[in-house]
Amino acid sequence: MSPRHDPHTYPPVPEEALPVPVVDNHCHLDIQRDGTLLSVEEALARAAAVGVTRIVQIGCDLPGARWAVETATAHDAVVAGVALHPNDAPLHDDFEAAFAEIEGLAAHDRVRAVGETGLDFFRTAEDGRETQAYSFRRHIDLAKRLDKTLVIHDRDAHEAVLEVIDSVGPPERWVMHCFSGDADFARACLDRGAYLSFAGTVTFKNAQPLRDALAVAPRDRILVETDAPYLTPTPYRGAPNASYLVPLTMRLMAEVRGDDLEVLCHAVNANTDAAFGGSW
Structure with a gap:
């Protein structure tokens, strides 16, 4: 089996570091994939070696949110995002109690984001979507009240996500995590900030x-992420992902846009600070 498809093998660290540091703005350092997991220290060290010097650790459920805050507190390179994931929200017998804990964690000074929240029509069936939408609205309100960045998960729910955003209004700063739409949907999101x-x-x-969406996005609205351990870039698709593989994505992004890599790295780094309320 080729190493790039081996689910038990991390890909090699890229030989060439990025010319300017960037931030992995969406990572799950706590999630194992097929039994593999780097320690936080190893994950951060490998990432820093190739120019990925900061990470936003996202907690998607109560244990993950607690872990994200603890990890961000222990590591200067890490800040946290906390939320009940759209697929997690309908699973709580007492949603209000679960959300109350998220609200408390979100107030921590190492938490920069409320998310990932949003809508997922791929994994959650019709009977859970009302709770998803309710949870999404509650998280939007929380981001506004705490002046935190809203991080949106959108899977097979483009128009429904925009309907919610339009109905309640977005917070000052919001991110479409793992953007998955086309150029028209990109413009619709960008028009809303x-x-x-x-x-x-x-x-x-x-x-x-x-x-095509990447090509039409203004340079000052572009971020990069891994969603590690998932969504590993080519040529290692199928293997576990980690922040140290961001250079593979960044180089492709620069090529698609016709941008100088150093210029794009500078922009992505500055954009991340703007999107998440300042440097850390």
Whole structure:
């Protein structure tokens, strides 16, 4: 089996570091994939070696949110985002109690984001979507009240996400995590003030609509992420992902846009600070 498809093997660290540091603005350092997991220290060290010097750790459920805050407190390079994931929200017998804990965690000074929240029509069936939408609205309100960045998960729910955003209004700063739409949807999000975050999916062979979206996005609205351990960029699709693989995505992004890599790295780094309320 080729190493790039071996689910038990991390890909090699890229030989060439990025010319300017960037931020992985969406990562799950706590999630194992097929039994593999780097320690936080190893994940941060490998990332820093190639110019990925900061990470936003996202907690998607109560244990994950607690872990994200603890990890951000222990590591200067890490800040946290906390929320009940759209697929997690309908699973709580007492949603209000679960959300109350998220609200308390979100107030921590190492938490920069409320998310990932949003809508997922791929994994959650019709009977859970009302709770998803309710949870989404509650998280939007929380981001506004705490002046935190809203991080949106959108899977097979483009128009419904925009309907919610239009109905309640977005917070000052919001990110479309792992942007998955085409150029028209990109424009619709950008018109409403969103930052678009691109993951390893933009490198996939069948992702031309996503590359078209990247090409039309203004340079000052583009972010990069891994969603690690998922969405590993080409040529290692199928293996566990980690922040140290961001250079593969960044180089493809620069190529698609016709941008100088150093210029794009500078922009992505500055955009991340703007999107998440300042440097850390």
